[in-house]
Amino acid sequence: MPSTDPGQHRPVMVEEVLEHLACGPGQVVVDATVGSGGHATVILDRIRPDGWLIGIDRDPEAIERARKRLSRRGRVTLRNDDYANLEVILDESGVDAVDGVLIDCGASLEQFTTARRGFSFRLDGPLDMRMDPRQATTAAQLVNKLPERELARIFEEYGGERRARRIAKAIAATRQQQPITTTAQLAATITRAIPPRARPRRLHAATKSFMALRIAVNDELGSLRKALEAAIRRTKAGGRIVVLTYQSLEGGETKGAFRLARDRSRCPPFPSGEVPRIRILTKRVVKPSAEECGENPRARSATLRAAERL
Numbered sequence: 001m002p003s004t005d006p007g008q009h010r011p012v013m014v015e016e017v018l019e020h021l022a023c024g025p026g027q028v029v030v031d032a033t034v035g036s037g038g039h040a041t042v043i044l045d046r047i048r049p050d051g052w053l054i055g056i057d058r059d060p061e062a063i064e065r066a067r068k069r070l071s072r073r074g075r076v077t078l079r080n081d082d083y084a085n086l087e088v089i090l091d092e093s094g095v096d097a098v099d100g101v102l103i104d105c106g107a108s109l110e111q112f113t114t115a116r117r118g119f120s121f122r123l124d125g126p127l128d129m130r131m132d133p134r135q136a137t138t139a140a141q142l143v144n145k146l147p148e149r150e151l152a153r154i155f156e157e158y159g160g161e162r163r164a165r166r167i168a169k170a171i172a173a174t175r176q177q178q179p180i181t182t183t184a185q186l187a188a189t190i191t192r193a194i195p196p197r198a199r200p201r202r203l204h205a206a207t208k209s210f211m212a213l214r215i216a217v218n219d220e221l222g223s224l225r226k227a228l229e230a231a232i233r234r235t236k237a238g239g240r241i242v243v244l245t246y247q248s249l250e251g252g253e254t255k256g257a258f259r260l261a262r263d264r265s266r267c268p269p270f271p272s273g274e275v276p277r278i279r280i281l282t283k284r285v286v287k288p289s290a291e292e293c294g295e296n297p298r299a300r301s302a303t304l305r306a307a308e309r310l
Protein backbone atom coordinates (compact mmCIF):
# COMPACT_ATOMS: atom_id res chain seq x y z
CA MET A 1 0.00 0.00 0.00
CA PRO A 2 1.14 3.60 -0.55
CA SER A 3 2.99 5.39 2.25
CA THR A 4 0.89 7.13 4.89
CA ASP A 5 3.59 9.52 6.11
CA PRO A 6 1.47 12.37 7.59
CA GLY A 7 3.43 14.96 5.58
CA GLN A 8 2.81 13.15 2.33
CA HIS A 9 -0.32 13.36 0.20
CA ARG A 10 -2.48 10.28 0.76
CA PRO A 11 -3.95 8.96 -2.48
CA VAL A 12 -7.74 8.95 -2.41
CA MET A 13 -10.02 5.98 -3.25
CA VAL A 14 -7.12 3.76 -4.32
CA GLU A 15 -9.16 0.54 -4.59
CA GLU A 16 -11.96 2.27 -6.51
CA VAL A 17 -9.46 3.91 -8.88
CA LEU A 18 -7.80 0.55 -9.61
CA GLU A 19 -11.15 -1.17 -10.09
CA HIS A 20 -12.32 1.40 -12.64
CA LEU A 21 -8.97 1.80 -14.42
CA ALA A 22 -8.88 -2.01 -14.72
CA CYS A 23 -5.26 -1.88 -15.86
CA GLY A 24 -3.10 -4.96 -16.29
CA PRO A 25 0.38 -6.14 -17.22
CA GLY A 26 2.01 -4.51 -20.23
CA GLN A 27 -0.40 -1.56 -20.48
CA VAL A 28 0.40 2.10 -21.09
CA VAL A 29 -1.28 4.31 -18.49
CA VAL A 30 -1.19 8.09 -18.01
CA ASP A 31 -1.33 9.48 -14.49
CA ALA A 32 -2.07 13.07 -15.50
CA THR A 33 -1.70 14.38 -11.92
CA VAL A 34 1.14 12.25 -10.63
CA GLY A 35 1.70 14.42 -7.50
CA SER A 36 3.70 12.43 -4.95
CA GLY A 37 3.18 9.23 -6.92
CA GLY A 38 0.66 7.56 -4.59
CA HIS A 39 -1.76 6.37 -7.28
CA ALA A 40 1.15 5.89 -9.69
CA THR A 41 2.80 3.40 -7.31
CA VAL A 42 -0.22 1.10 -7.26
CA ILE A 43 -0.82 1.50 -11.01
CA LEU A 44 2.81 0.49 -11.64
CA ASP A 45 2.30 -2.60 -9.49
CA ARG A 46 -0.62 -3.57 -11.75
CA ILE A 47 1.05 -2.94 -15.13
CA ARG A 48 4.32 -4.65 -14.25
CA PRO A 49 6.51 -6.15 -15.63
CA ASP A 50 6.51 -4.44 -19.01
CA GLY A 51 3.91 -1.70 -18.61
CA TRP A 52 4.68 2.01 -19.05
CA LEU A 53 3.49 4.81 -16.80
CA ILE A 54 3.50 8.35 -18.17
CA GLY A 55 3.22 10.75 -15.23
CA ILE A 56 2.38 14.43 -15.66
CA ASP A 57 2.32 17.27 -13.14
CA ARG A 58 2.54 21.00 -13.67
CA ASP A 59 4.32 21.41 -10.32
CA PRO A 60 8.09 20.80 -10.67
CA GLU A 61 8.35 19.94 -6.94
CA ALA A 62 5.77 17.17 -7.42
CA ILE A 63 7.71 15.80 -10.36
CA GLU A 64 10.86 15.64 -8.20
CA ARG A 65 9.00 13.78 -5.44
CA ALA A 66 7.49 11.38 -7.97
CA ARG A 67 10.88 10.81 -9.57
CA LYS A 68 12.40 9.75 -6.23
CA ARG A 69 9.48 7.48 -5.41
CA LEU A 70 8.87 5.86 -8.79
CA SER A 71 12.21 5.68 -10.59
CA ARG A 72 13.00 2.11 -9.54
CA ARG A 73 9.49 0.77 -9.81
CA GLY A 74 9.33 0.16 -13.53
CA ARG A 75 9.15 2.01 -16.82
CA VAL A 76 8.20 5.57 -15.96
CA THR A 77 8.29 8.80 -17.99
CA LEU A 78 7.66 11.99 -16.00
CA ARG A 79 6.68 15.28 -17.63
CA ASN A 80 6.50 18.63 -15.89
CA ASP A 81 3.63 20.10 -17.88
CA ASP A 82 -0.04 21.10 -17.82
CA TYR A 83 -2.27 18.09 -18.49
CA ALA A 84 -4.10 20.29 -20.99
CA ASN A 85 -1.10 19.44 -23.23
CA LEU A 86 -1.74 15.69 -22.99
CA GLU A 87 -1.88 15.17 -26.74
CA VAL A 88 1.45 16.95 -27.35
CA ILE A 89 3.02 14.95 -24.50
CA LEU A 90 1.81 11.68 -26.06
CA ASP A 91 2.99 12.76 -29.54
CA GLU A 92 6.44 13.60 -28.15
CA SER A 93 6.54 10.24 -26.34
CA GLY A 94 5.69 8.42 -29.59
CA VAL A 95 2.40 7.11 -28.18
CA ASP A 96 -0.68 6.96 -30.35
CA ALA A 97 -3.25 5.71 -27.84
CA VAL A 98 -3.13 4.63 -24.20
CA ASP A 99 -4.95 2.02 -22.11
CA GLY A 100 -5.92 4.34 -19.29
CA VAL A 101 -5.87 7.91 -18.03
CA LEU A 102 -6.24 8.98 -14.40
CA ILE A 103 -6.97 12.60 -13.46
CA ASP A 104 -6.95 13.40 -9.70
CA CYS A 105 -7.98 17.07 -9.65
CA GLY A 106 -7.01 19.96 -7.43
CA ALA A 107 -4.06 20.72 -5.20
CA SER A 108 -1.95 18.30 -3.15
CA LEU A 109 -1.36 18.18 0.60
CA GLU A 110 2.23 19.28 -0.03
CA GLN A 111 1.00 22.37 -1.87
CA PHE A 112 -1.46 23.24 0.92
CA THR A 113 1.04 22.69 3.72
CA THR A 114 4.04 24.52 2.26
CA ALA A 115 3.71 28.16 3.37
CA ARG A 116 5.93 29.60 0.62
CA ARG A 117 3.58 28.21 -2.06
CA GLY A 118 0.84 30.53 -0.78
CA PHE A 119 -2.14 28.16 -1.09
CA SER A 120 -3.31 28.23 2.53
CA PHE A 121 -5.09 30.80 4.67
CA ARG A 122 -3.79 28.90 7.71
CA LEU A 123 -0.09 29.44 6.95
CA ASP A 124 1.34 32.86 6.30
CA GLY A 125 3.29 33.08 3.07
CA PRO A 126 3.53 35.01 -0.19
CA LEU A 127 0.18 35.24 -1.97
CA ASP A 128 1.20 32.95 -4.82
CA MET A 129 -0.98 29.81 -5.46
CA ARG A 130 0.72 28.92 -8.74
CA MET A 131 1.03 25.17 -9.24
CA ASP A 132 3.65 25.92 -11.89
CA PRO A 133 5.95 28.67 -10.60
CA ARG A 134 7.03 29.49 -14.19
CA GLN A 135 3.55 30.76 -14.86
CA ALA A 136 3.33 34.58 -14.94
CA THR A 137 0.18 35.31 -12.92
CA THR A 138 0.14 34.91 -9.13
CA ALA A 139 -2.79 35.26 -6.75
CA ALA A 140 -1.30 38.59 -5.55
CA GLN A 141 -1.47 39.93 -9.08
CA LEU A 142 -5.13 39.02 -9.43
CA VAL A 143 -6.00 40.37 -5.98
CA ASN A 144 -4.21 43.68 -6.51
CA LYS A 145 -4.94 44.32 -10.19
CA LEU A 146 -8.35 42.91 -11.12
CA PRO A 147 -11.33 45.27 -11.08
CA GLU A 148 -13.52 44.82 -8.01
CA ARG A 149 -16.36 43.43 -10.15
CA GLU A 150 -14.15 40.77 -11.68
CA LEU A 151 -12.89 39.70 -8.24
CA ALA A 152 -16.48 39.37 -7.05
CA ARG A 153 -17.29 37.22 -10.09
CA ILE A 154 -14.38 34.89 -9.31
CA PHE A 155 -15.39 34.48 -5.65
CA GLU A 156 -19.01 33.85 -6.57
CA GLU A 157 -18.56 31.69 -9.66
CA TYR A 158 -15.58 29.56 -8.59
CA GLY A 159 -16.09 29.60 -4.82
CA GLY A 160 -19.87 29.80 -4.49
CA GLU A 161 -19.20 32.61 -1.98
CA ARG A 162 -22.47 34.33 -1.10
CA ARG A 163 -20.69 37.44 0.17
CA ALA A 164 -18.51 37.79 -2.91
CA ARG A 165 -19.31 41.45 -3.54
CA ARG A 166 -18.66 42.44 0.03
CA ILE A 167 -15.34 40.63 0.04
CA ALA A 168 -14.27 42.18 -3.27
CA LYS A 169 -15.19 45.63 -1.93
CA ALA A 170 -13.09 45.08 1.21
CA ILE A 171 -10.14 43.96 -0.92
CA ALA A 172 -10.46 47.03 -3.15
CA ALA A 173 -10.44 49.30 -0.09
CA THR A 174 -7.48 47.52 1.54
CA ARG A 175 -5.30 47.53 -1.58
CA GLN A 176 -5.78 51.29 -1.91
CA GLN A 177 -3.88 51.64 1.37
CA GLN A 178 -1.21 49.03 0.55
CA PRO A 179 -0.89 46.04 -1.78
CA ILE A 180 -2.05 42.68 -0.41
CA THR A 181 1.00 40.45 -0.75
CA THR A 182 0.59 37.69 1.85
CA THR A 183 -1.94 34.96 2.57
CA ALA A 184 -2.40 36.27 6.13
CA GLN A 185 -3.23 39.78 4.87
CA LEU A 186 -5.79 38.41 2.43
CA ALA A 187 -7.32 36.03 4.99
CA ALA A 188 -7.67 38.91 7.48
CA THR A 189 -9.22 41.21 4.88
CA ILE A 190 -11.79 38.56 3.92
CA THR A 191 -12.59 37.71 7.54
CA ARG A 192 -13.13 41.40 8.38
CA ALA A 193 -15.48 41.74 5.40
CA ILE A 194 -17.89 39.16 6.84
CA PRO A 195 -19.81 40.14 9.99
CA PRO A 196 -18.97 37.73 12.88
CA ARG A 197 -22.51 36.34 13.04
CA ALA A 198 -22.52 35.60 9.31
CA ARG A 199 -19.20 33.69 9.35
CA PRO A 200 -19.47 29.96 8.61
CA ARG A 201 -19.28 27.85 11.76
CA ARG A 202 -17.24 24.93 10.49
CA LEU A 203 -15.16 26.60 7.78
CA HIS A 204 -12.64 29.42 7.94
CA ALA A 205 -14.27 32.57 6.53
CA ALA A 206 -11.68 32.64 3.71
CA THR A 207 -12.06 29.00 2.60
CA LYS A 208 -14.28 29.62 -0.43
CA SER A 209 -12.48 32.75 -1.61
CA PHE A 210 -9.07 31.05 -1.41
CA MET A 211 -10.36 28.08 -3.41
CA ALA A 212 -11.87 30.41 -6.00
CA LEU A 213 -8.60 32.33 -6.40
CA ARG A 214 -6.63 29.10 -6.78
CA ILE A 215 -8.99 27.94 -9.53
CA ALA A 216 -8.58 31.30 -11.32
CA VAL A 217 -4.78 31.53 -10.91
CA ASN A 218 -4.28 28.05 -12.40
CA ASP A 219 -7.18 28.18 -14.90
CA GLU A 220 -8.12 24.81 -13.42
CA LEU A 221 -11.42 24.41 -15.26
CA GLY A 222 -9.98 25.38 -18.67
CA SER A 223 -7.15 22.86 -18.26
CA LEU A 224 -9.52 20.12 -17.10
CA ARG A 225 -11.81 20.65 -20.10
CA LYS A 226 -8.88 20.31 -22.53
CA ALA A 227 -7.44 17.31 -20.68
CA LEU A 228 -10.76 15.45 -20.71
CA GLU A 229 -11.18 16.01 -24.43
CA ALA A 230 -7.61 14.83 -25.05
CA ALA A 231 -8.06 11.79 -22.80
CA ILE A 232 -11.24 10.77 -24.60
CA ARG A 233 -9.54 11.18 -27.95
CA ARG A 234 -6.32 9.33 -27.09
CA THR A 235 -7.60 6.37 -25.06
CA LYS A 236 -7.85 3.18 -27.10
CA ALA A 237 -11.06 1.17 -27.48
CA GLY A 238 -11.70 -0.69 -24.23
CA GLY A 239 -9.41 1.70 -22.33
CA ARG A 240 -10.56 3.59 -19.26
CA ILE A 241 -10.67 7.22 -18.11
CA VAL A 242 -10.99 7.80 -14.36
CA VAL A 243 -11.49 11.23 -12.81
CA LEU A 244 -11.46 12.19 -9.13
CA THR A 245 -12.99 15.60 -8.40
CA TYR A 246 -13.32 17.52 -5.14
CA GLN A 247 -15.81 20.27 -5.87
CA SER A 248 -18.90 20.72 -8.00
CA LEU A 249 -17.34 22.73 -10.85
CA GLU A 250 -14.72 20.05 -11.53
CA GLY A 251 -17.44 17.41 -11.28
CA GLY A 252 -19.63 19.38 -13.69
CA GLU A 253 -16.83 19.67 -16.27
CA THR A 254 -16.25 15.92 -16.10
CA LYS A 255 -19.93 15.03 -16.29
CA GLY A 256 -20.36 17.40 -19.26
CA ALA A 257 -17.37 16.04 -21.18
CA PHE A 258 -18.45 12.43 -20.59
CA ARG A 259 -22.03 13.10 -21.67
CA LEU A 260 -20.88 14.88 -24.80
CA ALA A 261 -18.73 11.89 -25.77
CA ARG A 262 -21.53 9.44 -24.90
CA ASP A 263 -24.21 11.13 -27.00
CA ARG A 264 -22.54 10.98 -30.36
CA SER A 265 -24.97 13.42 -31.94
CA ARG A 266 -23.96 16.12 -29.47
CA CYS A 267 -20.21 15.56 -29.75
CA PRO A 268 -18.36 17.88 -32.16
CA PRO A 269 -16.17 15.85 -34.53
CA PHE A 270 -12.41 16.12 -34.03
CA PRO A 271 -10.30 17.52 -36.91
CA SER A 272 -9.66 13.98 -38.18
CA GLY A 273 -13.41 13.59 -38.70
CA GLU A 274 -13.50 10.84 -36.06
CA VAL A 275 -16.07 11.14 -33.31
CA PRO A 276 -14.73 9.25 -30.29
CA ARG A 277 -17.41 7.71 -28.12
CA ILE A 278 -17.44 6.43 -24.58
CA ARG A 279 -19.62 4.43 -22.24
CA ILE A 280 -20.10 5.99 -18.82
CA LEU A 281 -19.29 3.33 -16.21
CA THR A 282 -20.45 5.30 -13.19
CA LYS A 283 -24.17 5.89 -13.69
CA ARG A 284 -24.06 7.06 -10.10
CA VAL A 285 -20.86 8.71 -8.95
CA VAL A 286 -18.67 6.66 -6.62
CA LYS A 287 -17.93 8.07 -3.16
CA PRO A 288 -15.25 6.98 -0.67
CA SER A 289 -16.13 4.64 2.19
CA ALA A 290 -16.98 6.06 5.62
CA GLU A 291 -13.81 4.41 6.88
CA GLU A 292 -11.62 6.24 4.36
CA CYS A 293 -13.36 9.57 5.12
CA GLY A 294 -12.61 9.01 8.80
CA GLU A 295 -8.94 8.36 8.12
CA ASN A 296 -8.35 11.00 5.45
CA PRO A 297 -10.36 14.24 5.66
CA ARG A 298 -9.48 15.15 2.07
CA ALA A 299 -11.35 12.07 0.87
CA ARG A 300 -14.66 13.41 2.20
CA SER A 301 -15.30 15.65 -0.79
CA ALA A 302 -14.01 13.17 -3.39
CA THR A 303 -16.20 11.90 -6.23
CA LEU A 304 -15.11 9.32 -8.80
CA ARG A 305 -16.38 9.17 -12.38
CA ALA A 306 -15.20 6.65 -14.95
CA ALA A 307 -15.74 5.94 -18.62
CA GLU A 308 -14.74 3.28 -21.12
CA ARG A 309 -13.73 4.21 -24.63
CA LEU A 310 -15.78 2.42 -27.28
Ligand SMILES: C[S@@+](CC[C@H](N)C(=O)[O-])C[C@H]1O[C@@H](n2cnc3c(N)ncnc32)[C@H](O)[C@@H]1O
Nearest residue numbers: 011033035036037038039057058059082083223
Ligand atom coordinates in the same frame (compact mmCIF):
# COMPACT_ATOMS: atom_id res chain seq x y z
C1 LIG B 1 -4.55 15.70 -5.75
S1 LIG B 1 -2.91 15.88 -6.25
C2 LIG B 1 -2.54 14.33 -6.98
C3 LIG B 1 -2.03 13.33 -6.00
C4 LIG B 1 -1.62 12.03 -6.64
N1 LIG B 1 -2.74 11.34 -7.26
C5 LIG B 1 -0.96 11.12 -5.61
O1 LIG B 1 -1.47 10.03 -5.37
O2 LIG B 1 0.07 11.50 -5.05
C6 LIG B 1 -3.13 16.85 -7.67
C7 LIG B 1 -1.86 17.14 -8.43
O3 LIG B 1 -2.26 17.57 -9.72
C8 LIG B 1 -1.43 18.58 -10.14
N2 LIG B 1 -2.18 19.36 -11.13
C9 LIG B 1 -3.26 20.12 -10.92
N3 LIG B 1 -3.68 20.67 -12.08
C10 LIG B 1 -2.83 20.22 -13.04
C11 LIG B 1 -2.75 20.43 -14.45
N4 LIG B 1 -3.58 21.25 -15.08
N5 LIG B 1 -1.77 19.78 -15.11
C12 LIG B 1 -0.92 18.96 -14.47
N6 LIG B 1 -0.93 18.75 -13.15
C13 LIG B 1 -1.88 19.37 -12.44
C14 LIG B 1 -1.07 19.35 -8.88
O4 LIG B 1 0.14 20.04 -9.05
C15 LIG B 1 -0.98 18.24 -7.85
O5 LIG B 1 0.34 17.79 -7.70
